[in-house]
């Protein structure tokens with residue numbers, strides 16, 4: 001079976017926080033950070049499989065610290081685990097106070113992508129080989145997260161069946 005190292009998918013993005021990026025608390029708007037996270041994670045997933053991918057799910061985005069206009073925001077993403085066609089990507093967001101040089105992990109997230117063939121059907125992806133302590137820890141704990149996602153997906157499907165698609169004005 002084809003294999004790729006986690007490091008082969010690793011990518012980084014560093015950005016400033018501009019006035020158009022902040023919310024009414026003058027901190028980075030959560031939706032902006034979520035877009036950055038989905039963007040960089042999709043690049044890592046694509047680098048891993050060299051195929052088209054779609055976001056199947058985002059487990060959660062844990063916002064640990066506010067990111068201010070005097071901070072830079074650096075995102076790191078890499079593939080931590082694969083199923084048959086699914087690819088788990090971990091994203092770590094580090095903020096740095098540019099005037100003081102102090103850094104903190106401001107947010108973390110796990111996302112799952114699915115690789116698609118030219119008919120847009122899920123297709124098998126290479127396995128991933130972790131090397132660093134961080135990669136190994138995330139790899140070893142991934143099966144448990146995948147199981148939780150399967151349970152949640154079933155619950156989401158049942159919940160969607162219960163919901164109506166009717167608009168209030170229909």
Ligand SMILES: CC(C)(COP(=O)(O)OP(=O)(O)OC[C@H]1O[C@@H](n2cnc3c(N)ncnc32)[C@H](O)[C@@H]1OP(=O)(O)O)[C@@H](O)C(=O)NCCC(=O)NCCS
Nearest residue numbers: 053054055056057082083084085086087112114122149153
């Ligand atoms: C994700 C999607 C391709 C799955 O297609 P599907 O026909 O339901 O495929 P399957 O049930 O065979 O699942 C394929 C894989 O996706 C995984 N998967 C599907 N839904 C998932 C979810 N919500 N979370 C995590 N993994 C998921 C399955 O576990 C399976 O993994 P495996 O091949 O490693 O075992 C389909 O649901 C879809 O297109 N969703 C919309 C995606 C989208 O529009 N994203 C936003 C824009 S990119």
